[in-house]
Amino acid sequence: MSTTTAAPRGGVWKQSRTFEPAVRLLFLNQLTINLGFYMLMPFLAAHLADGLGMAAWAVGLVLGARNLSQQGMFLVGGALADRLGFKPLIVAGCALRTAGFGALAFAQSLPMLIVASLATGLAGALFNPAVRACLAAEAGEERRVEAFALFNVHYQAGILLGPLLGVALTGVSFRLTCGVAAVLFAGLTLVQLRYMPVRGGKPAPTGEERGQFRTVLAHRTFWLFSLAMTGSYVLSFQVYLALPLAAGGTGPTTALFVVSALVALAGQLRITAWCERRLSRERCLVLGLALMGGAFLVPAALGRGLVGLLLCATVLAVANAVLYPYEMDTVVALSRGRWVATHYGLYNTVCGIGITLGNLGTGALLDVTGWSAAPWLALCAVGLTCAAAMALLARGGRLAEDTAAAD
Numbered sequence: 001m002s003t004t005t006a007a008p009r010g011g012v013w014k015q016s017r018t019f020e021p022a023v024r025l026l027f028l029n030q031l032t033i034n035l036g037f038y039m040l041m042p043f044l045a046a047h048l049a050d051g052l053g054m055a056a057w058a059v060g061l062v063l064g065a066r067n068l069s070q071q072g073m074f075l076v077g078g079a080l081a082d083r084l085g086f087k088p089l090i091v092a093g094c095a096l097r098t099a100g101f102g103a104l105a106f107a108q109s110l111p112m113l114i115v116a117s118l119a120t121g122l123a124g125a126l127f128n129p130a131v132r133a134c135l136a137a138e139a140g141e142e143r144r145v146e147a148f149a150l151f152n153v154h155y156q157a158g159i160l161l162g163p164l165l166g167v168a169l170t171g172v173s174f175r176l177t178c179g180v181a182a183v184l185f186a187g188l189t190l191v192q193l194r195y196m197p198v199r200g201g202k203p204a205p206t207g208e209e210r211g212q213f214r215t216v217l218a219h220r221t222f223w224l225f226s227l228a229m230t231g232s233y234v235l236s237f238q239v240y241l242a243l244p245l246a247a248g249g250t251g252p253t254t255a256l257f258v259v260s261a262l263v264a265l266a267g268q269l270r271i272t273a274w275c276e277r278r279l280s281r282e283r284c285l286v287l288g289l290a291l292m293g294g295a296f297l298v299p300a301a302l303g304r305g306l307v308g309l310l311l312c313a314t315v316l317a318v319a320n321a322v323l324y325p326y327e328m329d330t331v332v333a334l335s336r337g338r339w340v341a342t343h344y345g346l347y348n349t350v351c352g353i354g355i356t357l358g359n360l361g362t363g364a365l366l367d368v369t370g371w372s373a374a375p376w377l378a379l380c381a382v383g384l385t386c387a388a389a390m391a392l393l394a395r396g397g398r399l400a401e402d403t404a405a406a407d
Contacts, residue, residue, distance in 0.1 A: 012154075031155070034158025048062060067121060082340070087134075091189055145272065152324045228289070230351050235293070259314055285399075288323030293380045294383065
């Protein structure tokens with residue numbers, strides 16, 4: 001059974017109120033970050049292609065620049081958070097995204113668009129590991145899982161509400177969308193500057209920086225855990241790739257996103273409470289990965305029909321609700337509370353590379369086999385293989401918090 005305290009009964013608001021103000025601020029932080037990001041980014045490609053008349057390669061370059069700067073700098077952002085403190089990196093990241101979104105409103109040349117896109121990506125690399133490490137520290141060991149469950153609810157709420165607001169704003173002008181997003185991040189920057197507590201960034205002896213990276217990069221169990229969990233990110237990303245391609249059309253694709261978000265909003269706390277009562281952290285990780293793989297058996301059996309795709313998206317969302325609080329908790333456990341943000345940064349980088357490779361493989365498989373059962377069965381195999389790998393790690397006791405740093 002899990003060693004953490006089971007989540008109390010009550011709605012999201014009531015349960016959030018049981019945490020300290022710093023934790024509630026981090027919930028608001030993530031809701032606002034996703035609201036601002038998803039009101040703008042889904043419409044950027046159309047703005048570049050239709051509004052500015054850019055070629056497809058240039059659109060891909062601008063979007064790729066954002067992804068590269070974020071994924072490539074996660075480790076650096078996490079390391080800086082551990083060295084300088086969580087608050088400076090969170091504030092700096094939000095301020096930089098304010099500037100990046102503001103620049104996107106006026107940039108028209110390719111170089112300026114790339115600079116603005118790089119800024120928005122780097123911003124995410126600065127605040128993403130710091131936010132998660134700060135949440136783990138503020139919530140404390142006994143309530144980490146519960147805090148990350150609520151964090152995911154706010155995360156998904158931003159994903160659901162952002163595009164809805166973005167549609168309304170972009171209908172007026174894309175510049176207005178950029179402006180509103182920039183204002184949201186500017187307000188968030190000021191609020192965190194005023195109310196975010198100072199955490200992390202303790203002084204260290206000379207040469208400790210090399211020890212910091214050596215400690216994280218030499219942690220074999222953490223690498224194995226990260227590689228196993230990469231499969232979950234590859235599979236969950238299919239809500240953006242394989243499932244929309246199979247569904248076809250804006251309406252069915254929108255339905256996939258809405259179902260995924262609603263499952264998290266309505267079910268995350270209940271699912272986490274159920275897991276806390278009945279399963280250990282390790283079993284939750286194995287169960288979540290197995291569910292993700294099993295989700296793709298539905299379209300393999302039912303084909304490209306919308307019902308099968310919606311069922312697949314639903315099971316993926318349930319699996320993510322099982323996984324997310326425990327994967328975030330396990331990162332902290334494996335770090336033994338040392339260089340937590342650096343561990344999160346490396347974890348994000350590994351998973352980001354995995355998503356890129358997984359998407360290339362999925363796309364290639366779709367090109368070769370079309371919409372037969374083969375791509376779905378291959379994705380299922382990824383999930384089950386990762387579940388088996390996680391089970392082996394758990395069976396060896398390597399994920400237990402008291403032995404997590406043994407290697």
